[in-house]
Amino acid sequence: MINFEHYSREKHLICKFSGRLDTQNCITLSEEINNKIQELMQAQSEKDKPEEKIDFDMTDVTYISSSFIRICLITFNQSQKGNFAIINCDPFLKKTFKIAGLDDLLIVS
Amino acid sequence: MTNLENEKLVNYLVVLDKPGRRLFTEEDTRWGGLIQPAPSEVQNKSNDGLRIVLFGSWEFGYLVLETLKEYERRFPGKVNLVGLVTDNPLNPDARISLKKRVWQFIDLPFRVFDETFIIESGLRHGIPVYTGEIKIESFCRMMEQWNPDAILVCVFGQIINSFTINLPPFGIYNFHPSDLTKNLGAGPAPYEDLVTRNAGTTVWSLHHVSEEVDSGHVVGQSPPVNVRNTKGILPGNSLVVYQKLAEALPQLTFFLAEELSRRFEMNQPGPIDHIDFNSLISDEVKQKLMQPVIPDIPAETLPMPDLSIFG
Numbered sequence: 001m002i003n004f005e006h007y008s009r010e011k012h013l014i015c016k017f018s019g020r021l022d023t024q025n026c027i028t029l030s031e032e033i034n035n036k037i038q039e040l041m042q043a044q045s046e047k048d049k050p051e052e053k054i055d056f057d058m059t060d061v062t063y064i065s066s067s068f069i070r071i072c073l074i075t076f077n078q079s080q081k082g083n084f085a086i087i088n089c090d091p092f093l094k095k096t097f098k099i100a101g102l103d104d105l106l107i108v109s
Numbered sequence: 110m111t112n113l114e115n116e117k118l119v120n121y122l123v124v125l126d127k128p129g130r131r132l133f134t135e136e137d138t139r140w141g142g143l144i145q146p147a148p149s150e151v152q153n154k155s156n157d158g159l160r161i162v163l164f165g166s167w168e169f170g171y172l173v174l175e176t177l178k179e180y181e182r183r184f185p186g187k188v189n190l191v192g193l194v195t196d197n198p199l200n201p202d203a204r205i206s207l208k209k210r211v212w213q214f215i216d217l218p219f220r221v222f223d224e225t226f227i228i229e230s231g232l233r234h235g236i237p238v239y240t241g242e243i244k245i246e247s248f249c250r251m252m253e254q255w256n257p258d259a260i261l262v263c264v265f266g267q268i269i270n271s272f273t274i275n276l277p278p279f280g281i282y283n284f285h286p287s288d289l290t291k292n293l294g295a296g297p298a299p300y301e302d303l304v305t306r307n308a309g310t311t312v313w314s315l316h317h318v319s320e321e322v323d324s325g326h327v328v329g330q331s332p333p334v335n336v337r338n339t340k341g342i343l344p345g346n347s348l349v350v351y352q353k354l355a356e357a358l359p360q361l362t363f364f365l366a367e368e369l370s371r372r373f374e375m376n377q378p379g380p381i382d383h384i385d386f387n388s389l390i391s392d393e394v395k396q397k398l399m400q401p402v403i404p405d406i407p408a409e410t411l412p413m414p415d416l417s418i419f420g
Contacts, residue, residue, distance in 0.1 A: 069222055101217025
């Protein structure tokens with residue numbers, strides 16, 4: 001469902017999702033992402049947001065629910081300005097994020 | 110962006126989330142439709158007790174919904190949520206005074222989040238959710254099928270007509286975040302009234318719904334709620350103030366459900382004339398309501414009822 005690739009030298013975290021990101025699955029996903037961000041925060045000194053660029057890689061995702069939109073909004077608020085992006089969306093997902101207004105807030109590609 | 114796309118968004122994010130959910134759109138509604146929960150979501154739903162329909166949206170409506178759901182879980186057979194009717198803030202065709210009400214302060218992604226979560230929450234509880242127009246024939250037919258004993262309203266953008274008002278034998282009640290006994294803050298902008306008066310506290314009013322907005326008989330009021338921050342200033346962000354006001358809603362909902370279910374058990378239909386919330390709500394809660402508004406920015410998460418009210 002989620003794999004983390006953390007490149008500490010480049011300060012880059014890639015969250016690679018797969019499958020159906022429905023409400024049920026998003027409960028555990030939300031915890032895992034939050035834990036990972038807390039881990040990043042603990043590794044740095046006195047900043048309220050991680051220095052890392054955070055990407056959500058959607059290559060292998062087949063469905064997103066409203067709970068996943070919530071995860072995106074929370075991660076957006078937890079990351080530094082311009083440091084959060086949703087990448088590798090298929091055209092349908094890209095359109096979904098657009099209709100939901102997320103492409104005005106963050107980078108969707 | 111077409112309106113059809115907005116309807117498709119709700120369909121995609123919510124209906125397709127759980128196999129077996131279905132969306133129906135009647136020909137006479139100009140927006141929205143009826144979403145039925147999946148059979149697996151309905152199988153544990155009780156059918157006993159006072160039948161309640163909630164007309165609600167945004168975080169306040171969500172909080173009333175969650176409190177009623179918890180009430181039904183804790184006290185099986187006393188109340189029975191049978192349907193949810195929501196605003197449809199994602200559809201520009203929806204005539205819900207979007208630009209005058211709380212939705213004006215909420216960016217589109219957060220509207221998506223708020224609206225889809227209340228729908229999701231209703232469906233997970235096994236109840237149908239309606240997002241469309243209410244002054245139409247198909248809605249009246251649906252309400253007759255739902256057959257509510259009581260209707261609760263909290264943040265709902267359409268004028269409710271006499272058909273719906275006269276339907277539930279135990280009455281129809283609206284939660285409004287201002288002191289309606291003093292004619293303060295009626296209508297879609299209670300926060301603006303606080304600013305105009307430079308108010309330090311406010312209350313919730315629970316009132317009968319009439320065809321004129323926020324003008325029905327006031328049944329009861331919450332204890333005062335502090336709307337100023339630690340510096341003694343009314344916060345400039347209305348959502349922060351509304352989130353403080355939300356702390357009182359589960360209490361009001363709980364005691365209203367108690368009174369309605371008591372009357373239902375005693376077979377005493379008719380609207381409730383008075384509830385003395387002040388004597389029912391604990392001193393501890395009253396003190397908490399009078400604590401200053403703490404955050405400067407709205408919380409990211411949806412509010413949840415304080416479960417201590419259930420004992």
